[in-house]
Amino acid sequence: MSAEPILLQDLDGTGILRLTLNDPMRRNALSEEMLEELGAAIARADTDAAVRVVVLAANGSAFSAGHDLKQLTAARAAPDGGQAYFARIMALCSAVMQAIVACSKPVIAEVTGIATAAGCQLVASCDLAIAADDARFSTPGVHIGLFCSTPMVALSRNVAPKHAMEMLLTGDMTPAARAAQIGLINRAVPAADLRRTTMEIAASIASKSAMTLAVGKRAFYDQLDMTLAHAYDHASDVMVRNMLARDAQEGMGAFIDKRSPEWQDR
Secondary structure, three states, X not given: OOOOOOEEEEEOOOOEEEEEEOOHHHOOOEXXXXXXXXXXXXXXXXXXXXXXXXXXXXXXXXXXXXXOHHHHHHHHHOOOOOHHHXXXXXXXXHHHHHHHHHOOOOEEEEEOEEEEOHHHHHHHHOOEEEEEOOOEEEOHHHHHOOOOHHHHHHHHOOOOHHHHHHHHHHOOOEEHHHHHHHOOOOEEEOHHHHHHHHHHHHHHHHOOOHHHHHHHHXXXXXXXXXXXXXXXXXXXXXXXXXXXXXXXXXHHHHHHHXXXXXXXXX
């Protein structure tokens, strides 16, 4: 019998795709295999019209403990000391994180247990994150002589610089309530309510026009690094093109007519 998949995939009738990290014995480490599976799943979701929202969850006591340190350590036996392998894994991980941001579908992290190092990076890379109130987050590389430089990229784009630096320099665990305060996650809820809360948010988003969500998500990330004037010019152009879309016409007409809109995702 084949082993159980390390990434479970379940698409419900409302267009919510649940991707569940399923390697609890390795604390859902972002191994080479996990990164490849996750990257492929995100790529498929991006182009699958049946998928409207992606929820990223995990089985076991950890959401993800980050890179598989045993794999990385084993690579040191190579003639180059592991340099080529390290470069390939970092490039693969960075590509997956960027794919989540670039995905036309909203991606929501549903976090239980710990999310550390690249696991914390994964949470920060998602568009939204809902966590159990006993979940914890950290970028602990400093404890082992390895600064969390790639997790830093996603972290510093979610929380204020001093909060990000505190996590990076101390490596200390951040409780879910604090993670919500500093903007790493959207909210912390009782563990018993986590899945229900996440799926309610996902269902609300899935009920919107997929075209509108895709346009808005891309515009949001595109404008972040622009100057204020450039951001307004860009957003205005996006709004004009969005106004000409069929679903915008339908949505405004439905609002005026006091009826529910009928989306065609175009």
